[in-house]
Amino acid sequence: SSSEDEGEEYLFKIVIVGDSAVGKSNLLSRYARNEFNMHSKATIGVEFQTQSLEFDGKEVKAQIWDTAGQERFRAVTSAYYRGAFGALVVYDISRRSTFDSIPRWLDELKTHSDTTVARMLVGNKCDLESIRDVSVDEGKSLAESEGLFFMETSALDSTNVKKAFEIVIREIYNNVS
Numbered sequence: 001s002s003s004e005d006e007g008e009e010y011l012f013k014i015v016i017v018g019d020s021a022v023g024k025s026n027l028l029s030r031y032a033r034n035e036f037n038m039h040s041k042a043t044i045g046v047e048f049q050t051q052s053l054e055f056d057g058k059e060v061k062a063q064i065w066d067t068a069g070q071e072r073f074r075a076v077t078s079a080y081y082r083g084a085f086g087a088l089v090v091y092d093i094s095r096r097s098t099f100d101s102i103p104r105w106l107d108e109l110k111t112h113s114d115t116t117v118a119r120m121l122v123g124n125k126c127d128l129e130s131i132r133d134v135s136v137d138e139g140k141s142l143a144e145s146e147g148l149f150f151m152e153t154s155a156l157d158s159t160n161v162k163k164a165f166e167i168v169i170r171e172i173y174n175n176v177s
């Protein structure tokens with residue numbers, strides 16, 4: 001009866017994956033709460049954060065999942081991926097080994113998803129230009145060859161964080177609406 005009942009609503013699950021300490025938890029806390037933690041330990045307790053956006057006058061809720069540090073033991077469970085429509089696949093531009101792990105994360109994502117997943121390759125910590133270990137071009141070309149969006153971000157100084165999440169959310173919305 002109320003006008004709320006008439007509008008369509010969307011709820012999208014998005015997961016963040018990548019090696020330990022690439023900045024997954026800080027990307028989420030920067031986006032959802034505008035917070036950054038220099039000494040963050042493995043996330044405890046928080047499973048996901050929800051952000052509301054509006055596209056074409058429709059409410060879109062993004063439920064963004066963060067690991068609880070299981071990636072350290074390569075033990076991210078299938079429940080984590082279940083029902084995800086989007087993913088941020090993150091490496092640290094100052095640590096090449098985290099970039100080398102990306103194909104493994106993409107495989108894992110593919111194995112566990114039963115639908116089209118909007119995927120963004122994220123090179124985080126772009127504030128660390130002086131100790132850069134992976135070039136922008138390498139990130140770009142990996143993303144191109146795998147059919148992913150690409151963005152370098154900094155959870156520390158906020159560069160492109162909102163953009164990265166919202167491109168994924170917009171892509172999911174475009175896929176389903």
Ligand code: GDP
Nearest residue numbers: 021022023024025026037038040125154155156
């Ligand atoms: P996670 O294990 O992938 O969740 O990584 P965290 O979010 O816990 O971050 C690991 C470490 O990297 C912490 O010390 C963060 O403060 C730091 N960190 C995260 N994002 C950035 C960033 O954009 N720039 C810099 N310089 N440090 C970051």
Ligand code: MG
Nearest residue numbers: 024025042043
């Ligand atoms: Mg974390």
